[in-house]
Amino acid sequence: MTLSPAEAHRQTQRSGVLLLNLGTPSAPEPAAIRRYLAEFLSDPRVVELPRALWLPILYGIILTLRPRRLAHAYRSIWSAEGSPLMAISRRQQAGLQQRLGADVVVALAMRYGEPSIAQGISALLAQGARRILLLPLYPQYSATTTATGFDAAFAHLASLRWQPELRSIASYHDDPAYIAALAASVQAHWRQHGRGDHLLMSFHSIPLRCLQLGDPYYCHCQKTARLLAQALQLEPQQWTLSFQSRVGRAKWLSPYTDESVTRLGASGVRQLDAICPGFAADCLETLEEVAIRYDAQFRAAGGGALRYVPALNDAPAHLDFLAQLAQRHLQGWPGSITPDAQASADARVQMLQRSLEA
Numbered sequence: 001m002t003l004s005p006a007e008a009h010r011q012t013q014r015s016g017v018l019l020l021n022l023g024t025p026s027a028p029e030p031a032a033i034r035r036y037l038a039e040f041l042s043d044p045r046v047v048e049l050p051r052a053l054w055l056p057i058l059y060g061i062i063l064t065l066r067p068r069r070l071a072h073a074y075r076s077i078w079s080a081e082g083s084p085l086m087a088i089s090r091r092q093q094a095g096l097q098q099r100l101g102a103d104v105v106v107a108l109a110m111r112y113g114e115p116s117i118a119q120g121i122s123a124l125l126a127q128g129a130r131r132i133l134l135l136p137l138y139p140q141y142s143a144t145t146t147a148t149g150f151d152a153a154f155a156h157l158a159s160l161r162w163q164p165e166l167r168s169i170a171s172y173h174d175d176p177a178y179i180a181a182l183a184a185s186v187q188a189h190w191r192q193h194g195r196g197d198h199l200l201m202s203f204h205s206i207p208l209r210c211l212q213l214g215d216p217y218y219c220h221c222q223k224t225a226r227l228l229a230q231a232l233q234l235e236p237q238q239w240t241l242s243f244q245s246r247v248g249r250a251k252w253l254s255p256y257t258d259e260s261v262t263r264l265g266a267s268g269v270r271q272l273d274a275i276c277p278g279f280a281a282d283c284l285e286t287l288e289e290v291a292i293r294y295d296a297q298f299r300a301a302g303g304g305a306l307r308y309v310p311a312l313n314d315a316p317a318h319l320d321f322l323a324q325l326a327q328r329h330l331q332g333w334p335g336s337i338t339p340d341a342q343a344s345a346d347a348r349v350q351m352l353q354r355s356l357e358a
């Protein structure tokens with residue numbers, strides 16, 4: 001197909017934003033879950049054991065037993081639009097597209113399953129984006145999530161003859177606008193349900209060995225939690241940071257959320273508010289593990305109720321923040337806003353922060 005000169009020029013005048021997330025099974029059924037886990041857990045960035053040791057375990061016991069057990073859990077959170085993670089990610093894509101305007105195209109890609117990262121990049125190129133910004137929806141950087149997403153993007157680019165320009169966002173764990181959006185969501189939860197006795201901030205765990213080898217994830221989680229507690233003016237005894245969703249018997253980042261929930265329940269906390277500031281979208285690990293399972297565990301330990309504060313999902317404040325974050329990294333590229341507009345967006349964040357302090 002030959003392009004007119006005007007069309008060819010227009011095609012060089014668009015930017016692309018690729019939203020990256022983890023991925024989720026296509027159905028709450030053992031066969032689909034098995035396909036998903038096989039791809040996910042054979043990623044050497046996720047499980048760092050020697051392949052000759054790990055693959056027989058994965059294809060033996062894990063992919064035989066885990067899919068059936070997980071099917072039950074996935075069915076308990078599945079919605080009319082499918083897996084919550086996918087449905088919410090689609091709405092985030094649409095909301096961000098609407099905010100960034102016609103000179104920026106936004107695509108969604110999942111590290112495991114579909115739409116794949118190769119499909120996402122192809123979609124951006126097909127819409128005329130010659131410059132691509134990778135935006136992983138992981139606030140805290142980890143090699144197990146962020147880096148493997150980047151790897152897959154770089155691997156796809158390595159197969160292209162005509163590569164686009166590339167930028168990437170490694171983390172936004174301490175971005176004031178992200179912290180302000182989290183704090184505002186806790187305050188909205190308090191207005192609706194009353195203020196709980198204690199706030200639990202639960203992050204996905206990773207193997208302790210990752211921290212020892214230099215992964216900054218643990219430190220990013222600590223900083224997010226400290227800044228959120230500060231924004232909410234919480235005293236140290238009013239909140240707890242913990243790590244959830246560990247797999248296997250090795251040591252993972254601690255304290256473990258299940259143990260913290262039991263301890264808090266037994267220590268007289270009645271209403272426990274729980275937030276998962278590492279998840280940009282609700283998913284199995286928040287909706288089933290925290291909101292359902294840890295609520296039951298908290299009650300069994302003597303607590304009153306665990307009230308889960310939803311992820312920021314497609315809330316306008318979250319999408320405004322993501323648009324602002326993308327804009328900052330699009331500077332000088334087509335569709336980026338002027339420094340004046342950037343300054344007024346920054347001023348809006350400062351207003352939100354001041355209203356939190358008031």
Ligand SMILES: C=CC1=C(C)c2cc3[nH]c(cc4nc(cc5[nH]c(cc1n2)c(C)c5CCC(=O)O)C(CCC(=O)O)=C4C)c(C)c3C=C
Nearest residue numbers: 022023024025046085142144145204206207247283284285
């Ligand atoms: C075994 C290694 C795993 C590491 C390391 C890990 C890190 C990690 N994961 C997330 C985000 C999510 N994980 C989700 C599910 C999930 N995670 C693992 C394993 C590891 N995660 C498994 C096996 C599963 C599947 C469910 C299960 O078996 O319990 C999800 C939810 C997906 C969904 O479909 O809803 C998310 C999101 C982060 C942020 C992270 C490291 C920082």
Ligand SMILES: [Fe+2]
Nearest residue numbers: 022204245285
């Ligand atoms: Fe995980």
Ligand SMILES: [Fe+2]
Nearest residue numbers: 245246285289
């Ligand atoms: Fe899990």
